[in-house]
Amino acid sequence: MRSLDELRADFDPAPGYLNAATAGVAPRRTTQAIRDDLDRWGSGRLDVPRYEAAVREARASFAQLVGVDPARVAIGSQVSAMTSLVAGSLPDGARVVCVDGDFTSVVFPFLAQGDRIRVEHVPPAGLADAIVPGVDLVAYALVQSATGEVLDDEAVVAAARSAGARTLCDLTQAAGWLPVDAGRYDVSVTAAYKWLCAPRGAGFLTVREEAQDALRPAQAGWYAGDDPWASCYGPAMHLASDARRYDVSPAWQAWLGAAESLDAFATTDTAAVRAHGAGLADTLRAGLGLEPGGSAVVSLADPDGSRLAALEAAGCRVAGRAGRVRLAFHVWNDEEDVARALGALTRTGGALPA
Structure with a gap:
């Protein structure tokens, strides 16, 4: 079984990508496999x-x-x-x-x-x-x-x-x-x-x-x-x-x-993946004055889209869904991503109601 750090080393997204709930980031091994196949296909070696x-x-x-x-x-x-x-x-x-x-x-x-x-x-x-x-x-x-x-x-x-x-x-x-x-x-x-x-x-x-x-x-x-x-x-x-x-x-x-x-x-312990993502999400929730959620996803009310706009302006990739803004924390995210998102959200109104 591989460690969480070994799994994390497979990824290299831009900082602030908090959108795994919309689409994940391809590991390097995945993109390489597809690139190699395109070369085979293009040369008639399908x-x-x-x-x-x-x-x-x-x-x-x-x-x-x-x-x-x-x-x-x-x-x-x-x-x-x-x-x-x-x-x-x-x-x-x-x-x-x-x-x-x-x-x-x-x-x-x-x-x-x-x-x-x-x-x-x-x-x-x-x-x-x-x-x-x-x-x-x-x-x-x-x-x-x-x-x-x-x-x-x-x-x-x-x-x-x-x-x-x-x-x-x-x-x-x-x-x-x-x-x-x-x-x-x-x-x-x-x-x-x-x-x-x-x-x-x-x-x-x-x-x-x-x-x-x-x-x-x-x-x-x-x-x-x-x-x-x-x-x-x-x-x-x-x-x-x-x-x-x-x-x-x-x-x-x-x-x-x-x-x-x-x-x-x-080949990676899913419990470790959960602890990492949900832990980062709960750190963000704590910074916003919210109770822990136990989920790798943080969804906040955003009826006018101001929180989505602030997060995007701060370099965060997130999603607007159903009058809410959704942040998803996965293996490639870290404390710097939390700080980036927290800074953007607190500038739009500070602590949020539960």
């Missing part, structure tokens, strides 16, 4: 076996990171596309509970099925209480995109099991900085370009073996075959028996980069 190996390595690294067997991991692209598999597999009349204010990639696929399923939205704090007998599925992001709030996962999963409901958890804003166990959920979905610092276009779906029969492989293509290179022509369909039946054909360069980034995080 190497398909290398891409195949990258997919296998990325799948295995993600499985290690989230605590499941690689056979339970499918490769995908976008969270909305993976979530749509779940939404399209629900029977008519199914009842789904979502979080009010959750990211739309977790919500729109269900709302798009609104003519045949019932979708309810509840506040994050009330999610566990809303999971009662008659609910078929609860769909939620473990870490909320707009606020950085970490939901009470223990309570949600326990309530779902008690009520006989399936669980779909979006780990996009969690995997990479927060220790997670994807085996807790019937299905999890993760975009890897944020905290896992992979190229955009690489994502993962995990499905428990007990839930697999309920999930229709509606996007099945040649890469979902039991032996893709032997079953890439019809008319017979021979899908993989495990989660690979939900694979989509990989965007090659994205997966070369993903293999490098995923290996970097899978």
